[in-house]
Amino acid sequence: MADLNISIKDTILQLLEAKHYSSVKDIFATMNPSDIAAIFDEFSEKILPVVFRLLPKELAADAFAEMQPETQENLIRGFSDTELKQVVNELYVDDAVELVEEMPANVVRRILSQTDAEMRRDINLILKYPEDSAGSLMTTEYVSLRPEMTVGEAINHIRTTGVDKETIYTCYVTKNRKLIGLVSVKDLLLAKDNNTKVSEIMEENVISVSTHMDQEEVAKKMSKYNFMAIPVVDSENRMVGIITFDDVLDVMVEETTEDLAILSGQTPNDKPYLKSSPFELFIHRIPWLLILMVSSTFTGMIINHFEAALAANVILTAFIPMLMGTGGNSGSQASVTVIRALSLGEVEFKDLPRIIFKELLTAILCAVALGLACYLKMIVIDKLILNNPELTHEIAATVSIALAATIIIAKILGASLPVFAQKLKLDPAVIASPFLTTCVDAVCLLVYFAVASALLF
C-alpha cells in the first residue's frame, strides 16, 4: 500500500516538474479520495495548493476531508478565499465540524468567514455538543419525508434534494419536526404502487440515539442493529441529525486504540504514533509508571519485613520474580477477559456470582496444572540438571503451593475488580489495571512468606 503510494507520488512529482499538468490531472481522476489524501499528506507545504488545483472538482472536497489536519492547515493557508469557500461548502457538515475542531483559532475564523450561512449554523449547532457525544458526531444532512407523501413523491423528493445529503438510503419521516418513522430507499423502490403513502410503509418503531449519548454506545447500538445510519433526536424526540456507519467505523478504531493504550498503562493519545513527539509519548506514559513505582513501596515493605527469613533462605528470593510474574499474568488474563465481556455487554453486575464461580473453577485447574508443573520443573531442571544443592523438596513444595494459591487469588481479584469498577461508574480498564497489579503483587508475597513460615521455618 505505502509502497504503491510512494511510486505514484514520485511519478506525480516528476510530471509536475516537467509541467505535464494534464497528465497529473488524468492520474488523479483514476484515484480514490482516500488514496489522493494519503499522497497529499506526503507533499511539501509549498507545492500543496498547486497540486490541489489539479484535482477534479468532484474529488477535491472528498479528498480534502480525508487528509491529515496538518495537510489541511497548510492547504488552507495556501488557498485564496474563493478556493477556501469552494472546498468548505462542498464538505459534508460532519467533516466541516471535524475540520473546525482541529484547526487553530485564526484558521477557524477564516474558514467560518467563507462558509455559507446555513452550513455555519449547522456547524455551530454540532459544536455545542460535548466531545465524543452523538451530537458532536452527527451530520445535519439527511433526507426527511412527510408521512402524507406518496412513494412516487418521495422518490422525486430524493431525486431533487438528495445530492447534498450524506446518505439518501434511509429517509426519516417527521411531523412537526418529531421523528415518527423511517423508510429505506429499498422499501420505496420495491413498493408495488407509486401511490402508496409513506405513512403506510414506514417503520414506526424507530431506534434512535439522543444527542448526549456517548459515541461508544452509539457504535455498539449501530453494530448491534446493523444500521447504515441512526437518527439523533433531542430530549423531545425532535430529529436533529444522523450518524452514518463510516463515522462509527472510525469510532470503533479510535476506541480500540484507546482501550489498548489504557490496558498497557498509558493515557489515550489520539495522534498517530509517528506524529507524536517523544515528549508527548512521555506525558502519556509517565503517570502510570510513577503510580506503580510508588505503590511498589508496599511490596518492598513486605520483603523488608521478612528480611531475616530471606537472609537465612536466600534461594527463596530466586522465585519471587516467577511468582509475581505468574500472579500478574493470571490476574490480567481474567481482568482483560472480563473487561472485554463488560464492554461488549455480555456480562453485568448481576452476573458477578457466576463470574466468580467460573473463575474459581478455571483458577483451580490452572493452579493444579501450574503447581504440579512448577514442582516438576524445580526438581528436574533446578535440582537435577542445574544441580542446585540448596533446592530441597520442601523449597519446591513451598514455591508450588504459593504459586497455586496466588493464581487462585489473582484470578478472582482480576475478574471481580472490573465488575465493581463498572458498578461504581469508573472505567474498568483504568481502575482495574494499576490497582490489580498492586494488590496481586502484595498478596503474592504475603502468601509466599506465609507458606514458607509454615513449611520451612
Add this chain to the structure above:
Amino acid sequence: MADLNISIKDTILQLLEAKHYSSVKDIFATMNPSDIAAIFDEFSEKILPVVFRLLPKELAADAFAEMQPETQENLIRGFSDTELKQVVNELYVDDAVELVEEMPANVVRRILSQTDAEMRRDINLILKYPEDSAGSLMTTEYVSLRPEMTVGEAINHIRTTGVDKETIYTCYVTKNRKLIGLVSVKDLLLAKDNNTKVSEIMEENVISVSTHMDQEEVAKKMSKYNFMAIPVVDSENRMVGIITFDDVLDVMVEETTEDLAILSGQTPNDKPYLKSSPFELFIHRIPWLLILMVSSTFTGMIINHFEAALAANVILTAFIPMLMGTGGNSGSQASVTVIRALSLGEVEFKDLPRIIFKELLTAILCAVALGLACYLKMIVIDKLILNNPELTHEIAATVSIALAATIIIAKILGASLPVFAQKLKLDPAVIASPFLTTCVDAVCLLVYFAVASALLF
C-alpha cells in the same frame, strides 16, 4: 438494555402461560430482530419452537439469523421440515453459511436437505473458502447490471429483483462475469436523464478484494474507503460476491477481542465469556502461563548467581519487584503502541530507525523522571518516614540508576520486537509479549547486579 429485555421476557412468559398468544404476536411486531433474538436466547428449549411460531413472517428469518448458535440448534431440532425450509430459504446466503458452519453434522444434513438448489450451490461455494477469508465472509446476493442498460432500465431491474439482495445500494456492472464498474442507487436516482447508459455514469475505477484476502485486511480496506459494500473477485477479476459493512463491523469486534486476548497472554476464544466453560477458559490460558513459568528459570538462575551478594545486602531484594514491574510496564507501553500502529498500517519495517530514535528519546525522558522520583521516594519514604536504617544513599543510587537503565532497554526492546516479528510474518502480539517479558526480566536483573557491583561491593 438487558434489564429491559428481561422485563419484556417476563411479560411474554406470563402472556404465554395465560395463552394470550395474539398479544405476544403484537409485542413481537413492535420489536427489532436483534432484540427478539436476545430474548429467544433466554427462553428454555421446550418453549422455543412454540414462541417462534408467533413471530411475524418477515421478522422470523432475520431474528433467527441473530440468535446464538445454541438457540438456533434447539430451534432447528424443534422445527418441522416445512418450518425449517421456510426459515433457511429466507436467510441471506452469508447467514446460512454461518449457520452451517456452527451446527453439528447431523443438523447440517437436515438443513441442506431443506435448502433450495440455488441456495445450496451458493452455500457450498462459500464453504470452499478458508475460514476468515473474504470468500468465506461474502454473500452471493448482489445486484448486477449490464453496461448497456439505461438508468431507467437499471432502476426497474432493481425494483423487480432487489427484494432478495442483501444490499441494493451499490450495483455492480459486469461484462462476461468480469467486474467492470459500479454504480450506486444514489447515482441512478440522481441521474438527470433516465435514458443515460449505465456505462456512462458508472465508476470504472472499482476497488475490490480477492476471495483469499484475510478478513482483517478486508475490514481495514472498507473502513479506509468508507464503503457500504465491497465486491469480491476471483483471480481472473470475475465477480463472485460482496461483503457488506455489517459483516465488517462484526469482524472488527471479533478482531479486537482476539487482540486483547493475545495481549493478555491467552489464545483467542470465539465463544462469549459466559458460554465458555472453566475447562475451555483453562485451555486458553494455561499455555502462556506455562511458557512464562519455565522461562523464568533464567531470572531464577541470575538471582542464584548473585546469591552471595544478595545475602550480604538483603535490602537489595526488596527492590527487585519494583524494578522488574517498571521494566515490564515500560516495555509493554512501547510494544502495545507499536503493535497498534503496525496493525493500523501507520508504521512498517522501513520506519524502524525512526521508531527506535523516538523511543530512545521518550525512554530517556521517562528514565530521568522515574530515576529521580525513585531516588527521592527512597530517601523520603523508605529512609526518613519508614526509617529503614539499611537504606543508604548508595543503595538509593544503585536502584535509581538500574531503574533508569532498565526503562531505556525495555522501551527499545518493546518497540523493536513487534516490528521484527511482523517482518518475519509472525503475529507481533503473539511473539512480542512472552519473549519481551522474558528478555526484560533478565536484562533488568543483570543491570541491577552490574550497577550494584560497581557501586556497592
